[in-house]
Amino acid sequence: MIVLFGSLFILLILGVPVFAALGISSLAFAYISGTPLLAAGQLFFEGLNSFPLLAVPFFVLAANLMNSSGITERLFRFANNLVGFVPGGLGHVNIVASVIFSGMSGTALADAAGLGTIEVKAMRDRGYDAPFAVGITAASSVIGPLIPPSLPLLIYGVTAGVSIGQLFLAGLVPGLLVALALHVMVFLMSLRRGYPREPLATVGVLFTSLISSLPVLAAPAIIIGGIALGIFTPTEAAVVASIYAIVIGSLVYRTLGFRSFVRELRDCFETTATMMVMLGSATLFGWLLVRAGAASSFAEFAISFAGTPTQLLLVVNVVLFICGLVLDPVVIILVATPILLPSLDAFGIDRVHFGIVMLINVMIGMMTPPIGVLAFVMAKIGGLDLIDTFRALMPFLVPVVIVAGLITFLPQITLFVPELVFGE
Numbered sequence: 001m002i003v004l005f006g007s008l009f010i011l012l013i014l015g016v017p018v019f020a021a022l023g024i025s026s027l028a029f030a031y032i033s034g035t036p037l038l039a040a041g042q043l044f045f046e047g048l049n050s051f052p053l054l055a056v057p058f059f060v061l062a063a064n065l066m067n068s069s070g071i072t073e074r075l076f077r078f079a080n081n082l083v084g085f086v087p088g089g090l091g092h093v094n095i096v097a098s099v100i101f102s103g104m105s106g107t108a109l110a111d112a113a114g115l116g117t118i119e120v121k122a123m124r125d126r127g128y129d130a131p132f133a134v135g136i137t138a139a140s141s142v143i144g145p146l147i148p149p150s151l152p153l154l155i156y157g158v159t160a161g162v163s164i165g166q167l168f169l170a171g172l173v174p175g176l177l178v179a180l181a182l183h184v185m186v187f188l189m190s191l192r193r194g195y196p197r198e199p200l201a202t203v204g205v206l207f208t209s210l211i212s213s214l215p216v217l218a219a220p221a222i223i224i225g226g227i228a229l230g231i232f233t234p235t236e237a238a239v240v241a242s243i244y245a246i247v248i249g250s251l252v253y254r255t256l257g258f259r260s261f262v263r264e265l266r267d268c269f270e271t272t273a274t275m276m277v278m279l280g281s282a283t284l285f286g287w288l289l290v291r292a293g294a295a296s297s298f299a300e301f302a303i304s305f306a307g308t309p310t311q312l313l314l315v316v317n318v319v320l321f322i323c324g325l326v327l328d329p330v331v332i333i334l335v336a337t338p339i340l341l342p343s344l345d346a347f348g349i350d351r352v353h354f355g356i357v358m359l360i361n362v363m364i365g366m367m368t369p370p371i372g373v374l375a376f377v378m379a380k381i382g383g384l385d386l387i388d389t390f391r392a393l394m395p396f397l398v399p400v401v402i403v404a405g406l407i408t409f410l411p412q413i414t415l416f417v418p419e420l421v422f423g424e
């Protein structure tokens with residue numbers, strides 16, 4: 001394991017792309033340990049041989065099309081008319097828009113890159129300081145993968161062998177709790193700092209923006225409702241989301257042209273290809289770790305150190321937080337899941353519950369130094385240097401960490417909705 005992790009971190013420090021670092025370190029360890037390289041190649045492709053993974057390109061395409069069709073602007077306008085009158089109005093608008101958009105995108109980066117550009121500009125134009133605008137935008141983006149659909153949960157479900165439909169519904173309440181916690185923080189900070197509120201929208205203006213945004217608002221209801229009612233599977237939901245985005249972008253709003261569609265399709269191919277190579281490399285890396293005894297070693301450590309499920313979850317949270325400081329979320333899910341599952345099963349911890357615990361931990365990692373991806377995106381959008389961006393994000397980690405603690409030690413927060421829908 002020293003060779004495996006040592007070579008990985010050396011390559012990452014040298015600036016080698018994550019997927020390449022995973023693949024090279026895996027092949028080096030396979031060669032040293034006597035694992036046939038042919039078997040390593042087969043394992044790489046076996047990690048991609050999963051029907052639910054077909055949803056990945058369609059969810060990516062749906063998010064891209066929503067952003068390029070100007071849908072995010074209509075969504076922001078509706079949220080502004082709805083909650084902009086509250087102290088710190090645009091901060092609350094930021095959160096509400098993210099909650100709605102998360103029901104279509106499934107990724108934090110799509111939220112940050114799409115809505116974030118509009119939100120940060122609007123907040124700075126209205127006199128909000130840049131760190132606050134950047135911080136709340138990044139924190140609200142964390143809601144994206146929690147509320148279904150969710151690409152990280154899709155990947156976890158494939159890796160852990162868990163119902164993706166249950167995982168999607170399990171993230172609904174935690175996502176809303178994060179939104180509520182952020183609303184409270186924005187309200188208190190706005191009162192203390194004197195941030196402005198937007199004019200109260202008249203009933204007519206609110207109704208007009210509602211009608212204009214109705215096709216957008218219907219998207220989360222169609223996706224979540226379709227999965228919950230068993231009308232389509234999560235994989236089929238991804239296709240429905242893409243088709244729906246094409247229809248409202250090209251036929252309803254008429255803002256999606258052929259050229260922009262081709263551009264977003266090309267970007268979808270590139271993103272999916274990168275993710276698939278990452279998945280294959282991480283699957284091989286994780287398999288070699290398990291073969292080297294990492295799972296059994298962690299299980300022995302967990303049993304000796306943690307005497308109860310609560311203590312084990314506390315240890316796992318710390319481990320995931322540390323991993324989030326230096327590793328990509330997808331890598332953490334793919335590598336850590338097969339190592340942790342034997343210990344979790346031994347303590348009777350529900351895999352659906354743990355999926356949400358893992359997800360919110362890796363989302364926190366996207367906001368923390370040194371390689372928090374959300375920080376890099378927000379630094380570019382907000383015009384701040386990276387150190388100032390990380391500093392701006394730190395206060396907004398507090399409500400997210402509080403919710404992470406609640407869902408870790410109160411499993412029913414995550415399991416209530418899946419049990420209600422699936423009756424398990």
